[in-house]
Amino acid sequence: MHKMPYVLNSIISQLFSEHIYRVLALIATIAMLLINNSALAAVTCDAGFISDNFDIADYTSLAPVTSPVTSPPNPKIDQNIAGISNESYLIASNVLTTNGILSAGGVNIYQSTNIPVTTEAAQVFRFYQDFANKTTTRTVSYTFKNKFTNQPQALNKLGLSVFDIDTNYAGYTSSGTSRTDYFEFFDQVIITGFTSANPTTPITPIIQSKGSGISSSAPYRQTNTTNSVSCGGLDDNCKVSVAFNQPIVKVDITYGNNVNLNYYDQSDDNGDGIQLNDPGDQLIDIRFDGYCYKPQPRLTYKKELSGPRKANTDQFTVQIKDNADSSVVTNGITSTTTQGSGNTVTTGTGTTGTFKVNPTKTYTLTEAIAGTTNLADYAASYVCKNSGNNEVVTILDPKNIKMTYGDNWTCTITNGRPNYVFSGIVFNDNGKITNPTKDDVSDKYLNNNLYFNGKYDSPTESGIPFTTGHTITLNKCAGDTGTFTSQTMNINPDGTYSFTLTPAQLGSNTRLCATQNEPNNYTYSVDTTSNVRQINIKNNTFNYPDNNFGDVIQDNAALVLFKSQYVHDCSLTDLTTISVNYTGSASTFYSTNPISNIIPGQCIAYRIEAVNRGNMPLTDIIIRDPLQKKGENGALVTSTLATPTPIGENSGVPSFSNSSVSIGNNGQVLTNGFPLGITSSDRRRAIRFNTKYSTTVNP
Template identity: 65%
Template sequence: MNPYIIPSTLKSRVTHWIALPSLLILLPNYLAFAAITTCPAGYISDEFASTDYSNLGSTASPPILGVNQLLNGLRSESYTIASNSLVTTGSLDAGGSNFYRPKTLAGNLQSFEFFQDFTNKGSSRAVSYTFKNSFTNESQALTNVSLSIYDIDVNYLGTGTGNGGTTAGTRYFEFSDQVTITGFTSAGASVTPTLTYRGIGITTTAPYRQTTTTGSVLCSTDSVDERCKVSVAFNQPIVRVDVSYGNNPNLEYYDNTTGTVGNPGDQLINIVFDGYCYLPQPRLTYTKALSSSRKTNTDQFTVQIKDNADNSVVTNGISSVTTSGSGNTVTTGTGTTGTFKVNPAKTYTLTEAVSGTTNLVDYTALYACRRSDGTTVTTLDPKNLKLTYGDNWACTITNDRSNYVFSGIVFNDNGQITSPAKDDVSTKYLNNSLYFNGRYDSPTESGIPFTTGHTITLNKCAGDSGTFSPQTVNINSDGTYSFNLTSAQVGSYTRLCVTQNEPSNYAYSVDTTSDVRQINIINSQYNYPSNDFGDVIQENAALVLIKSQYVHDCSLNNLATIGVNYEGSANSAYSIKPISGIVPGQCIAYRIEAINRGNVSLTDIVIKDTLQSKNDSNNSLITSTLVNPTPIGENSGTPSFATNSVSIGNNGTVTTNTFSLGATTTATRRHAIRFNTKYGTTISN
């Protein structure tokens, strides 16, 4: 006897038709198409391929789960290994459905069909997706992971009559799906995803389920009906996703097939991975070039990339690695590996092998690599090449006929500071590690454009004997320069020097490096790059002097007792504000602070300040004389005052001895002096 007021032919969700006494309604399907996942710059957007659903899912019951399956994705890029596991809380009906299998939904949407038969409403089952890196076998975090769950519906059967174990007046359901989705970071912390879509009748927070507790919301098992759909996305990288599936515990259940109270019937959901992001496996292209003609036209070269772990040549299977051509021409499409993937966990050696009549002793080799954005790999060791995820390098080996190359760049060492100001000691200078550091920081900094007369000279170094023909070249339009010398020109010199020659109208007149660079010649090394010169305009000079004053009645006994308030009144502290209302016979104490806002130490600094001495409108001589207290240096007497500095009671120039300013701490960046003067109207007072 059926204890429910429902048609006895309604079984389970397999048909997903709603049967009413006089009306049959087929619910509409809404096709859903996953949008391409938006990824950070340099990342690849991908999603599971149909083979990934097949490899991880199972047609068996109970399912045989996929473990350590390399994800194919849609981009043929992935180095991610995925595994599945199932954890059951409570129990499943022994004779019921127990599937976790690949399923094609409407619109050819691939999914995992999670089909279960729980024994009671407290039972649930979680499927876990874990991701590892195929190169390291360690956890692999995926970014912007998004997934959708379809067919989250509820089947209301009817009201109990008090027969067959049911309670009269209680509403019974065959099932009421509920789903919770949780991510985990590589540190094991759980992550709650952001809800990006839900069917109009589904809860706004997990566990996601239909909000109705009085009726049915049914969707066809192979549809993508939006009413029964939830989509989520993770806003931080995760290495694992858990999808927990069960029933709404707040309802009562009846298995209409077996007639069992408290036992939900068969139920299913569909799980779809909409997308995820990851950095692609590194790419490398290695190509041959010749800067001068071959010694013999039959000389040819084979570019090789070797695995440092076992010295094996990983490019042996590429047919285009050997050059053809004559003179300095390499036939297009030869002498190149093309673009291929490398293992980011390994290091490689760039090298070449001979072909034809080649003797490598006749040639020098210059290695250079550029990233996909056009920037140069500045620190390059061709014997220990290591690329990481997202790298795409094009490397070239250029052969010359044993010539030496000396090169560099004249660069603007401004740390990309805009709106420069010569007295600015704000954080845009003090917290800018790239500004005035004596290093070329590409791509933040750039070469200084050519100015007429701006040249570089290569010559023997001062004090060296012998005969060397000095060479001078103009700076190129991008600030670079290069010298190309034969072995005969270099001769037996063990060092050479390059000198920057600045024209008189040169705007970048402040040096951040020496204008002379010494190059040490190493046996069998022919390429000497990065002999760089750093300059900035006057407004970006590292040394800043700030002069402030304090007006008083000449009763001051200790210069150190006066505080510093640059923006305050000159009558209350050392101030940079203009003096007003001073009368003859008053005193002015001065403070001059030297600040190094750059990132290299400054040496041999001398502060000079000439005391006032001029005629006023009545042709009377106005003088300012040095008076007690004795001038002091704030930093334990540093800077000290030179023996020729103006003495007490006289007019002249305050002069310090040389001192240095460091570039690491506030204490070493700043030194100041203080001295007191008396303001008069005639030379006698």
């Protein structure tokens, strides 16, 4: 600001006018429209660092512009710095401290303002003070923190300029040959910095440029001490620009007067018009010229396909998840879903673009389906590269991505040829029958088409809960000579299982077999399906579901046997003449009632009926019935096979094995294998044979 020199004799009236002019000029300057400081040259930073500086909004947030001008000032702390390089993790504070005394009633202002000049306009911090004496100083301190950690944030190559370091020569007094010069003010500035390693040890910056009359070392002030040096705005004659060669977390700018000179103020204590050593109001302007720091980590995540989609409509959405809460931090990015067909991902889709991440957090790279896509059909691989040199990030866990300042990665998820998925369920094939009975052939079973049909009828039927040792093995089938590494897994708690194979794991095999391995204590011990399922591999088919295994408990077995007997005097010549009435009298019909009062030497004719109450044909059924023999299983007498010849009721079916016991001998009645169907005409088959007890009954 321009200050005119005065002769001492006219000091009282003219200095008062000067004070009013300076305050009005200050108010007018602060009220000007703010203009962007875009013409300021950027700091040249080392590799891996970016150049940044305060934006206009950062000046005004730290030192708000108010109207009218407020005194005392109100600097702000912990303000988010927007900067000019699209960064967001710097927090700055500025505070004022006073060493000495300020003039009572004086104007003391610290505000953001704009200085228009011919070639540019600069936003500055205006530091306007009225010191009570020449030894009083005031310091404005700028500190920097990291938004993510709240810890000190070092800034490299921090540079700043202080303008309007000028003087106002008031005049002199003389006595003989002695002359005493007086000043209204004589600005001087000290600039120091501090590192995080030594927060109490000041560091002196290096001068980058200065006015020709400015001192070459601190304190920075004019070297002319006999006349005024008047400047305004961004005049280089009254400027000093400095930069630090160490990373700085705090800057102090201490403002005061040259203590080696004499001062006066317009107030008058003794009536002579002079008050010595009370400087008048004065100001400097502070501008940050720039700084360097490592940028917030950048991550670009994108999708590629090395092989064709399973279906051309399959699409994928890349996602970055915050591991702290599993939230998807890329939800708002519209380009994350792929477009295209075959193995082509349309350019500009399936990518997050360059995305800033929090360096204190960990992230998961994943993908979601779009439409009817099944991710299980695809094998995924991940690779991350440094965008600057294209080098691969070697230690990489896509579920635990941790980046630091300066990192700039491009991560790619590539889905190759689809995986093969083999799945199924071990289910209870009981048709949801409750209170099972092992010999019940009522409509509860016979008219329940879901019971024992070898099919998983969901939701009527459910999976069998896991039992320790209950596993499924996926292996090559018997007789195959190909190479395959067998895989075994426990069934899930709900009875399901699923194997996922890469194309390399499948190899050249054209079929595989899934085998159910039942534990020894398995309650569902009756199979309704085979325990081995053959799975044929088809071209361009990758999903093989419904390889299910059906089981039931013993009381729900499909095969039911009824054994009934008829006691007679051994004169029976035709076994088919005896009627069947399971609940009738044992002396008249084949009956299931207990035998009582049998006379030694009598005969007992037996009928054994096999019934299929399920909904699947049963094959290779064999009836075995050992005749009792004295001393075995508590038998008191020996029984032998007697005439007439054993018969199968259905035209000789079931037939009897050549190994079956012959007439007159004790042994085992044994049939050949026979089937049972699921219709009323073929779901029942029975045999009849006659036996004779010994003539005496002796224990």
